Amino acid sequence: MHGNSALDGVQVQRNLRRKVGLKVMFAAIVFSFAAASHAADVQSALPLAAPTVASDAILDAGLPALSDITAMLRAQFRVAPLESMKIARAVLIEAERQAISPVLLLAVMSVESSFDRHAVSIAGARGLMQVLPAAHPQLIAGTTDLSDPAINVRIGSTILRGYLDESGGDLDAALVRYSGGGRGYAQRVVLRMQRLDASLRHE
Numbered sequence: 001m002h003g004n005s006a007l008d009g010v011q012v013q014r015n016l017r018r019k020v021g022l023k024v025m026f027a028a029i030v031f032s033f034a035a036a037s038h039a040a041d042v043q044s045a046l047p048l049a050a051p052t053v054a055s056d057a058i059l060d061a062g063l064p065a066l067s068d069i070t071a072m073l074r075a076q077f078r079v080a081p082l083e084s085m086k087i088a089r090a091v092l093i094e095a096e097r098q099a100i101s102p103v104l105l106l107a108v109m110s111v112e113s114s115f116d117r118h119a120v121s122i123a124g125a126r127g128l129m130q131v132l133p134a135a136h137p138q139l140i141a142g143t144t145d146l147s148d149p150a151i152n153v154r155i156g157s158t159i160l161r162g163y164l165d166e167s168g169g170d171l172d173a174a175l176v177r178y179s180g181g182g183r184g185y186a187q188r189v190v191l192r193m194q195r196l197d198a199s200l201r202h203e
Contacts, residue, residue: 064102064200066092072199077115083149087115087128090153097154098161103200104171105129105157107192108178111185117147129156132180 064072069088073079079087087109095102112130113119125132126146133140139155146152163174172186179185 063092068200069102069106072196073115076199077110079115083117086149087117087153090149093150094153094157098157100157100161100164101193103193103197104189105153105160106196107189108156108160108175109153110192110196111188117149117152127152127156129153129159131155131159 066085066088069091070081070084073084073087074081091102091105091109094100095105109115109128112125113128115128117128119128119130120126121130121132123132124134128149129152131140131146131152133146136155136159139158140146143151143155146155160174160178163177164171167173167177171190175186175189176182
């Protein structure tokens with residue numbers, strides 16, 4: 001279908017705006033994360049039961065606090081208290097390690113598994129970030145439990161970081177690869193990022 005050239009031009013313009021928007025959003029995420037990496041480092045060193053000391057520093061830096069992520073997971077996704085704490089902690093630790101926005105990791109998990117750490121896809125992808133063992137045997141080697149939030153988020157964020165590096169920081173391309181080519185996947189993740197970010201700002 002090679003229809004009206006005016007309509008073709010509008011479609012090209014929309015695609016360009018969408019791609020530029022994704023790149024701008026990713027650049028903003030990376031910038032805000034880099035500016036706050038020291039604060040995240042302080043928080044990730046805290047014991048599991050004492051997240052409040054660094055909460056103000058994290059919020060001031062524009063990153064969500066451990067307690068805010070936990071509260072959001074409990075309120076919106078009905079994740080049990082201890083489970084939500086483990087997920088939130090894993091997200092902040094791996095976000096710092098991989099220099100990825102914690103909100104991006106949360107959005108991927110939301111789309112992939114709705115924060116069900118026991119989720120298993122038809123293809124055999126497992127856990128919060130739906131890691132596919134057959135596609136990443138080198139990362140899975142020696143792993144005993146992909147339902148463990150710390151393990152799953154570590155491997156999933158490593159995969160996503162690799163795709164971001166290989167795509168030159170193109171978030172759209174990295175997310176398409178992460179999903180295995182899923183149509184509309186990148187847009188769903190970006191939309192979920194916006195919603196989660198708004199929720200976390202109000203927690």
